[in-house]
Amino acid sequence: MANNAPTFIKDISTCAICLDYYKDPRLLPCSHTYCYNCINQLTKSNQFTCPLNDGTIINAEGISKLPMNRTAKDMAEFLSSITQDYTSLKCGNCATNKCTYWCEKCDSYLCVTCSDNIHSQKILQNHAVVPSNQKPSSNICSDHPDEKLKLWCVTCEILVCRDCLLFKHKDHVYTSLQDIAQETKLKIKLSLQPIRENLEKTASKIHSIIEEQHQHYEATTLEIDETFQQLYTSLESRKIKLMEQLNEYRGKEKSLLERYQADINEQLKAIQAREALVQQIFNNNDSIQIMKMRKTLVDYDQTIDQQYHRIEQGCTFSKAGFNIGIDLKRIIDEYGTLKTEDIMLNPNGVQPKRNYISLNLSRPSVKNSTYQYEAQRGRGYLFQMQKPLKIRSVQLEASIHGQIAVYVVNNTGSVIKKESFISNDTTMKWTTIPIITELNTGYSILVWSPNTTGQFSYQEGDNNFRTVDQVCSIESKHADINHDLSIGEQLQLSLNSYSIRMIIDIEQ
Known part of the structure; x- marks a missing residue:
């Protein structure tokens, strides 16, 4: 394997078993990736155990069904292409010495001697x-x-030449290769910056x-120990049991926090590797290569964004405290309990965990159908309630690849809250879009996507x-939407003859 690729890039493109660039990489349920052949070679007793000792075990018959990690595959193939071994290539002029340079005008690999001789002529000195x-x-x-x-065809999103614009891509929107490459560089460079900053902040909080x-x-x-020292003889067995229970809580919650920290560190590592990869691509100053890798890089950004949303949901851990009973003589055999408090940790900070319930707005006992999404229309529900509801997220059953936006509209038709989510899957499934706001009577929730x-x-x-339910009634609504709305924009809601499948998560 080539050794001139940055460490971060090699880490996400290298199999931990064979230590070479991935070949047919397969993704395990634990999120670790290995070459397909490497997995088969380490399969023993019809089972493969993840070498990173995370407890993941795959049965032999399930190995072939493991999904391919296309991001890792594309990264490995790209690194292989840019780290090609040129030491075996001969000079295209003398056919004797090993090549050192490439001249585009000469369209040839050249050794040092031939390159100096050829380009010493004044007329050839301007060769790149x-x-x-x-x-x-x-x-x-x-x-x-x-x-x-x-040129870059904006309509078809492919590289084209001038003649292409006269025929196959006639009347298409286009721009120069230099401009789109520069725009792509900037977009890719800035896309992960907010996530990276939040992850770094969260990693510091977790520590x-x-x-x-x-x-x-x-x-x-210490509190438990001091208390039981006073009742050591009669309460020794109970003390041991409580200490074992406390240590179990400690180990479990510490492990939970460390796993959460490890997930964040892994994503930070992936972002750093991604940035190093992008920087290496940019350093090559090769616009063609940039555009060829454009989709892979953007898809990888979306994958990281999805993983970040999972981390953003946070982890719940407990604090176990010691509680002394009231009547010690009467309850001596059950003396002391551990009181736990559930706490939510996410990139927004630490707070007590609240209980939520899901409110299914779909019609019960009615057959489901699917409908092609309309980019010019948002759909949802108008709410009539006896008391306000605090919502945490909206779930939509859809198969949309790209942006999904959720808008909360007040009783005057003004957008008062919006959240967007990038879906990277075209399968019909429930997608959760986090949105925290208070829902009052007369308010509406609409979902919209620019993708058709x-x-x-x-x-x-x-x-x-x-x-x-007993406090909430709804009416199906739709509104004409032809762009991503901003806070304060007005909407005209109309009656809708059918109901989209939607669930809202609310605080109890």
């Missing part, structure tokens, strides 16, 4: 000579071999919380209000 491993990607149009790829947890459990241990390739699940119905 680069090291062999920095040879630019081919910029010849496959449809028009006499033309170079110098402090783990220390606080340690001190808390140390203090609780997906579908959503709906049920036939009518325009009447229907009761969801």
Whole structure:
């Protein structure tokens, strides 16, 4: 394997078993990735155990069904292409010495001697000579071999030449290769910055919380020890049982926090590797290569964004405290209990965990259907309630690849809250979009997507209000939406003859 790739890039492109770039990488349920052949070679007794000792076990018959990690595959293939071994190539002029340079004008690999001799002539001194491993990607149009790829078709999202614009891509929107490459560089470079900053902040918080947890459990241990010293003889067995229970809580919650921290560190590592990869691509100053890798990089950003949303949901851990019974003589055999408090930790901070319930707005006992999504229309529900509801998220059953937006509209038709989510899956499934706001009577929730390739699940119905529970009734609504709305924009809601499948998560 080549050794000139940055460490972060090699880490996400290298199999931990064979220590080489991935070949047919397969993704395990534990999120670790290995080469397909490596997994088979380590399978023993019809089972494969993850080498990283996380407890994941795959039966032999399930190995072939493991999904391919396409991001890892694309990264490995890209690194293999840019770390090609040029030491075995001979000079295209003398055919004797090993090549050192590539000259685009000469269209040849050259050794040092031949390159100096050829380009010593004044008329050839303006040739662009680069090291062999920095040879630019081919910029010849496959449809028009006499033309170079110098333009980007915005409509079709592919590289084109001037002749392409006269025929196959006539009347399409286009821009120059340099402009779109520069725009892509900037977009990719800035896309992960907010997530990275939040993850770094959260990682710092977790370190402090783990220390606080340690001190808390140390203090609780001391409290238990001092209490039981006074009743040592009669309560020794009970003391041991409580200490075992406390240590179990400590180990479990510390492990939970450390796993959460490990998840964040892994994503930070992936982001750093991704940034290093992007920087290496940019350093090559190869616009063709940038655009060829564009989809892979953008898809990888979306994958990281999805993983970040999972981390953003936080982890719940407990604090176990010692509680002394009231009548010690009467309850001596059951003396002392451990009181726990559930706490939510996420990138927004630490707070007591609240209980939530899910309110299914879908029509019961009605057959589901699917409908092609309309980019010009948002759909949802108008609410009539006896008391306000505090919502935490909206779930939508859909198969949309791309942006999904949720808007909360007040009783005057003004958008007062919005959240967006990037879906990276085209399968029909429930997608959760976090949105925290208070829902009052007369308010509406609408979902919208600019993508027309997906579908959503709906049920036939009518325009009447229907009761969801004892405090909430809803009416199906839709509104014309032709762009991503901003806070304060006005909407005209109309009656809708069918109901989309939606669930809202609310605080109890």
